[in-house]
Amino acid sequence: MKNRYKNIVASLVVMGLIGCSSVVQLSVGNFPVDVFRFPLNLIILIGWSYVLYELYRNRQRNVLAQYMLSTEATVLSVILLIAGCVIAGLQRNPATTSYPFVVAMFFVLSQLTMVVLRGWRNAQGIRWRFLCNHVGLWLAVGAGFWGAPDTDVMRLMVVADAPNSRAYRTDGSTTMLDYEMTLVDFRADMYDNGTPMAYEADVLVGGEQVTLAVNHPYSRTIAEDIYLVGYEPYAAGVACIVQVVRQPWKWVMAAGIVMLIAGAVMMFVQGPKQRSV
Numbered sequence: 192m193k194n195r196y197k198n199i200v201a202s203l204v205v206m207g208l209i210g211c212s213s214v215v216q217l218s219v220g221n222f223p224v225d226v227f228r229f230p231l232n233l234i235i236l237i238g239w240s241y242v243l244y245e246l247y248r249n250r251q252r253n254v255l256a257q258y259m260l261s262t263e264a265t266v267l268s269v270i271l272l273i274a275g276c277v278i279a280g281l282q283r284n285p286a287t288t289s290y291p292f293v294v295a296m297f298f299v300l301s302q303l304t305m306v307v308l309r310g311w312r313n314a315q316g317i318r319w320r321f322l323c324n325h326v327g328l329w330l331a332v333g334a335g336f337w338g339a340p341d342t343d344v345m346r347l348m349v350v351a352d353a354p355n356s357r358a359y360r361t362d363g364s365t366t367m368l369d370y371e372m373t374l375v376d377f378r379a380d381m382y383d384n385g386t387p388m389a390y391e392a393d394v395l396v397g398g399e400q401v402t403l404a405v406n407h408p409y410s411r412t413i414a415e416d417i418y419l420v421g422y423e424p425y426a427a428g429v430a431c432i433v434q435v436v437r438q439p440w441k442w443v444m445a446a447g448i449v450m451l452i453a454g455a456v457m458m459f460v461q462g463p464k465q466r467s468v
Contacts, residue, residue, distance in 0.1 A: 197254075198263035205267060205298055212290035221288040225362075227340040229439070236337050243301060247308040259305040268302040271295045272332070288339070296336045303329050320461065323454030330447025338440025346420070349374045349394055349431045358435060368435065370397030377422065377429050392419055392431045403433065414441045 216222075227235065250256035258264055275295055307325050312318055345358035345366060354371035372394055379390035391404035396417065401409045403419035410416050414437060421432040438444075 194257070194261075195263070198258050198261040201258045202263050202267045209271075209291050209294050212294045216290040222290050222293045224288045224340050229341050232337050232340050239301075240304070243304045244308065247305055256305065259302050260309055264302050265306065268299045272299050275299070293336075296332065300329065300333055300336060303332075320454055320457045323450045323457060327447045327450025327452075327454055331444050331451065332447075334440040334444035334447060338438060338443065341439045343435075343437040345435045345437075347372065347433055347435070348425075349392070349433050350425055351375070351428055354395075372396055372433060374429075374431055375400060377431060379422075390419075390422060392422070394431070394433070403431075408436075413445065414439050 246253060246256045246259070250260065275292060278292070303325065307322075307329060310318065310321050310325070344361050345368075347355055347358040347368070349355060349372045351374045354373045356368040356371045358366050358368055360366060375393040375395055377390070377392045380388045382388050389405065391402055391407075393400055393402050394417075396409065396411065401417075403409055403417065405419055408416040408418045416436050416438075418434040418436065419431060420434045422429045423432070424430075
């Protein structure tokens with residue numbers, strides 16, 4: 192009972208830290224994600240993992256480790272994860288760079304890491320179903336968290352008969368893509384009042400013709416997607432606004448999703464685990 196009270200208090204402290212981070216957010220703006228680009232994010236990830244491993248090794252005499260492995264910490268972690276997913280999903284520009292989001296996801300991933308260290312094997316050997324579900328979740332969430340600094344979002348104007356590779360980042364800086372885009376054809380369906388109902392464009396991307404439509408991106412590579420986000424009048428035709436999103440950690444997220452699916456299949460095939468009496 193005493194430990195449970197301490198764990199509840201610790202959870203309240205974590206929630207208080209998230210609340211304090213909201214004040215920081217209002218005072219200084221978004222978390223400086225770009226500062227932690229590769230290789231700094233990878234160095235911090237390795238160091239953070241080592242600290243958690245040492246924390247787990249000394250769990251018998253470490254109060255923080257005992258809390259991170261408690262039911263109360265797990266409940267709080269699940270609540271924060273669900274809340275973070277809902278908030279990120281409802282917003283047009285997810286608040287993944289806000290201080291509260293960073294603090295919350297850092298706690299979620301730390302707690303999940305401790306759980307994985309404790310439960311990846313038992314007396315019978317490696318718990319593959321446990322590993323697929325928990326490590327898969329870690330990879331899916333962790334790739335978005337640790338890979339956020341390396342994510343690059345760029346926009347460029349694509350018109351006919353004028354190949355373009357100059358793109359603009361969200362901070363206003365320019366960059367040159369290693370390929371060019373040219374508009375081949377544009378089609379739009381309009382409502383009676385003249386507003387667009389749906390539109391799509393045929394675009395040459397590095398010499399390959401692809402069709403872009405709203406909410407139907409073209410995956411140039413596993414880590415790069417190209418979106419059609421708008422259009423505007425240009426000379427005698429139109430200019431399409433294209434967004435290029437590069438996510439070098441996307442393959443890690445994909446691996447996590449595959450592991451989660453494998454874990455779900457194993458749960459379905461094997462059924463619930465039976466406890467020995």
